[in-house]
Amino acid sequence: MVKSELIMRLAERNPHLYQRDIERIVSTIFEEVSIALARGDRVELRGFGAFSVKRRAARVARNPRTGASVSVEEKFVPFFKTGKELRIFLNSLRDTPAPVPAAAGPATEPR
Amino acid sequence: MAGNTVTRAQLSEAVYQEVGLSRNESADLVESVLKEIEESLIRGETVKISSFGSFYVREKGRRIGRNPKTGEEVPILPRRVLVFRPSHVLKDRINGELSAKQPE
Numbered sequence: 001m002v003k004s005e006l007i008m009r010l011a012e013r014n015p016h017l018y019q020r021d022i023e024r025i026v027s028t029i030f031e032e033v034s035i036a037l038a039r040g041d042r043v044e045l046r047g048f049g050a051f052s053v054k055r056r057a058a059r060v061a062r063n064p065r066t067g068a069s070v071s072v073e074e075k076f077v078p079f080f081k082t083g084k085e086l087r088i089f090l091n092s093l094r095d096t097p098a099p100v101p102a103a104a105g106p107a108t109e110p111r
Numbered sequence: 112m113a114g115n116t117v118t119r120a121q122l123s124e125a126v127y128q129e130v131g132l133s134r135n136e137s138a139d140l141v142e143s144v145l146k147e148i149e150e151s152l153i154r155g156e157t158v159k160i161s162s163f164g165s166f167y168v169r170e171k172g173r174r175i176g177r178n179p180k181t182g183e184e185v186p187i188l189p190r191r192v193l194v195f196r197p198s199h200v201l202k203d204r205i206n207g208e209l210s211a212k213q214p215e
Binding site: 001002003006009010013014017021022024025026028029030031032033034036037038039040041042043044045046047048049051053075076077078079080082086087089090091 | 114115116117118119121122125126129130131132137140141143144145147148149151152153156157158159160161162163164166168190191192193195197201202204205206207
């Protein structure tokens with residue numbers, strides 16, 4: 001599903017709203033999250049998940065082809081941690097394989 | 112890092128400011144957007160939001176884990192996990208704005 005499909009689906013469920021407004025709502029949400037992350041803030045959406053920014057320290061890496069050392073500057077990367085409810089929800093529906101009974105597994109004698 | 116937390120409340124407020132809906136309706140719409148994304152992911156679809164990133168579901172196989180405290184082997188059952196891949200636009204925005212003002 002891409003953004004335009006998300007907007008279409010929301011429009012179908014909210015026939016009283018203009019599609020133009022739904023577009024603005026969706027864009028505003030992602031824009032706010034992006035602004036917050038760019039500020040270094042965390043975005044926590046209970047049940048859905050949390051976005052945060054992680055710092056990656058500067059390091060000396062190597063060009064794998066030439067073996068030459070390259071210094072990589074410190075950088076910040078966006079990170080998403082799935083919320084508990086969503087994580088459970090993802091595993092509770094349809095084609096999730098039936099859990100294998102623990103007893104049926106290989107012997108777990110400590111060696 | 113800066114250390115503030117943005118929640119649904121701020122997102123609803125931003126929607127309220129941006130679109131001419133009531134505060135209540137704005138909050139409901141924020142919720143609907145999240146829900147629509149969740150439902151799509153549960154169906155196993157990938158959700159791609161341009162210039163933000165994409166969410167996709169990865170199937171993980173069964174493996175043997177270990178209880179770090181007791182050393183006991185525990186089977187970890189096959190499961191589905193959600194992965195977020197930020198877009199380059201988002202990564203660049205975060206680096207442009209953060210590294211500019213805080214060398215840390």
